[in-house]
Amino acid sequence: MELQNTLVKKPQPVPEPTVRRMPSYLTILHRLHDEHVLFVSAPQLARQLNVDPTQVVKDISYTGITGRTRVGYGVDELIGGLEEFLGFNRKHEAFLVGAGFLGSALMQYQGFREAGMKIVAAFDTDKKKIGTEVAGIPVFDLEKFRDLAGRLHITIGIITTPASVAQQIADLMVGWGIKAIWNFTPIALKVPSNVIIQDTHIYANLAVMLNKLAAIKEEI
Amino acid sequence: MELQNTLVKKPQPVPEPTVRRMPSYLTILHRLHDEHVLFVSAPQLARQLNVDPTQVVKDISYTGITGRTRVGYGVDELIGGLEEFLGFNRKHEAFLVGAGFLGSALMQYQGFREAGMKIVAAFDTDKKKIGTEVAGIPVFDLEKFRDLAGRLHITIGIITTPASVAQQIADLMVGWGIKAIWNFTPIALKVPSNVIIQDTHIYANLAVMLNKLAAIKEEI
DNA sequence: TCTTAATAAAGAAAAAAATCTTTAATTAAT
DNA sequence: ATTAATTAAAGATTTTTTTCTTTATTAAGA
Numbered sequence: 001m002e003l004q005n006t007l008v009k010k011p012q013p014v015p016e017p018t019v020r021r022m023p024s025y026l027t028i029l030h031r032l033h034d035e036h037v038l039f040v041s042a043p044q045l046a047r048q049l050n051v052d053p054t055q056v057v058k059d060i061s062y063t064g065i066t067g068r069t070r071v072g073y074g075v076d077e078l079i080g081g082l083e084e085f086l087g088f089n090r091k092h093e094a095f096l097v098g099a100g101f102l103g104s105a106l107m108q109y110q111g112f113r114e115a116g117m118k119i120v121a122a123f124d125t126d127k128k129k130i131g132t133e134v135a136g137i138p139v140f141d142l143e144k145f146r147d148l149a150g151r152l153h154i155t156i157g158i159i160t161t162p163a164s165v166a167q168q169i170a171d172l173m174v175g176w177g178i179k180a181i182w183n184f185t186p187i188a189l190k191v192p193s194n195v196i197i198q199d200t201h202i203y204a205n206l207a208v209m210l211n212k213l214a215a216i217k218e219e220i
Numbered sequence: 221m222e223l224q225n226t227l228v229k230k231p232q233p234v235p236e237p238t239v240r241r242m243p244s245y246l247t248i249l250h251r252l253h254d255e256h257v258l259f260v261s262a263p264q265l266a267r268q269l270n271v272d273p274t275q276v277v278k279d280i281s282y283t284g285i286t287g288r289t290r291v292g293y294g295v296d297e298l299i300g301g302l303e304e305f306l307g308f309n310r311k312h313e314a315f316l317v318g319a320g321f322l323g324s325a326l327m328q329y330q331g332f333r334e335a336g337m338k339i340v341a342a343f344d345t346d347k348k349k350i351g352t353e354v355a356g357i358p359v360f361d362l363e364k365f366r367d368l369a370g371r372l373h374i375t376i377g378i379i380t381t382p383a384s385v386a387q388q389i390a391d392l393m394v395g396w397g398i399k400a401i402w403n404f405t406p407i408a409l410k411v412p413s414n415v416i417i418q419d420t421h422i423y424a425n426l427a428v429m430l431n432k433l434a435a436i437k438e439e440i
Numbered sequence: 441t442c443t444t445a446a447t448a449a450a451g452a453a454a455a456a457a458a459t460c461t462t463t464a465a466t467t468a469a470t
Numbered sequence: 471a472t473t474a475a476t477t478a479a480a481g482a483t484t485t486t487t488t489t490c491t492t493t494a495t496t497a498a499g500a
Binding site: 016019024027102104105106108179182186194196198200201203208209 | 236270425
Binding site: 041042043053054057058060061066067068069070071072073 | 445446447448449450
């Protein structure tokens with residue numbers, strides 16, 4: 001009974017807020033690395049990120065990296081630990097469907113490469129877009145998705161289509177072997193439980209900001 | 221003593237997760253409105269959004285809109301209540317600093333107008349960008365920010381600059397009367413407490429997705 | 441060498457959020 | 471009219487996340 005416990009992989013009890021903070025740690029660590037700083041303490045990181053120092057310690061502990069009392073964490077070691085944990089040091093190739101404004105913006109946005117993700121092709125049903133390139137990324141007919149995804153072993157799909165066709169595209173992606181879908185439409189996609197959905201609701205942050213702004217204006 | 225309680229405005233105890241979900245409700249409600257549906261129940265909304273029905277009821281209760289047993293909420297009334305609560309029915313004009321890929325993408329992205337926000341001008345220090353237009357929005361020299369913001373009474377600033385100058389831009393914005401900053405850089409900006417900071421960390425969602433994806437692959 | 445101060449780490453407590461339970465209302469069907 | 475089913479709403483419970491507390495370590499300074 002107890003043996004089992006040691007054999008079975010721990011079921012990933014890492015809090016999502018922790019995972020969300022980790023890229024921020026990486027940002028700071030990369031800057032420190034560039035400044036040839038060798039060690040950094042949790043309170044130092046905490047000050048720069050406006051979070052609680054013990055929070056930082058806890059978050060870092062999930063990577064398995066340990067620090068030294070009165071010294072802190074080795075900057076390079078911590079970078080390695082975080083990138084390993086987040087999978088940023090692996091290569092993730094993704095297909096994007098919907099080469100409109102938002103889709104094009106994501107293609108032009110170079111930054112994802114730092115996280116190991118590369119959009120290798122885009123797909124659309126608009127004849128005017130098919131055959132063009134955005135930031136060096138070719139835009140194909142959606143028809144070609146299945147064949148290319150299979151041959152290139154693509155597991156990540158990005159949906160930046162109009163909301164009205166999002167579920168349809170998601171269904172197709174699932175059938176074509178996609179394991180994780182990054183959804184930028186405001187639709188709650190229904191997919192089998194073994195497929196990961198990551199929603200990015202552009203309005204959510206805007207809503208929070210406008211709400212806070214309204215609260216301040218009411219006080220006056 | 222108790223009088224005070226009735227006079228003093230309630231201190232906005234609306235949970236942020238609630239505010240973040242509200243735009244999703246609006247998305248569905250707008251579709252229902254277009255389909256000429258007059259009423260919708262909390263369980264119906266909950267099913268479409270994959271959230272708990274009681275969660276929906278609680279979230280909606282913050283808008284002050286009440287539903288009718290066995291009928292649900294009036295679609296139009298609820299749209300009005302949510303938009304009023306979120307401030308989406310007001311006009312919010314914003315200035316954007318940093319007309320690079322990300323900044324241009326935000327300018328081209330029409331969707332924010334549905335939330336009442338309009339980017340009326342962009343600013344950059346790059347001579348090649350100054351004088352151009354992106355999606356009909358003019359790009360000015362950063363020098364002109366102060367004057368224009370004052371004259372147009374702009375209260376929202378969007379920062380899409382390189383991380384290295386983000387704090388600098390934020391300091392300028394604060395000095396120029398900006399009350400809310402939507403920050404797309406990975407920097408934790410330091411501003412006076414009366415200025416609202418809304419961070420959108422592009423990597424955070426990606427990190428969560430890659431992390432889940434890695435967890436699934438480990439299981440195999 | 442000894443003392444002091446800073447810090448990682450583990451655990452406890454508190455706060456926040458989500459979920460579950462109960463109640464009461466009321467519509468629709470019989 | 472009566473009954474049954476649905477649902478909003480309020481409150482309780484549970485879970486999750488953050489913050490606080492304590493302990494032990496150890497580098498730097500006296």
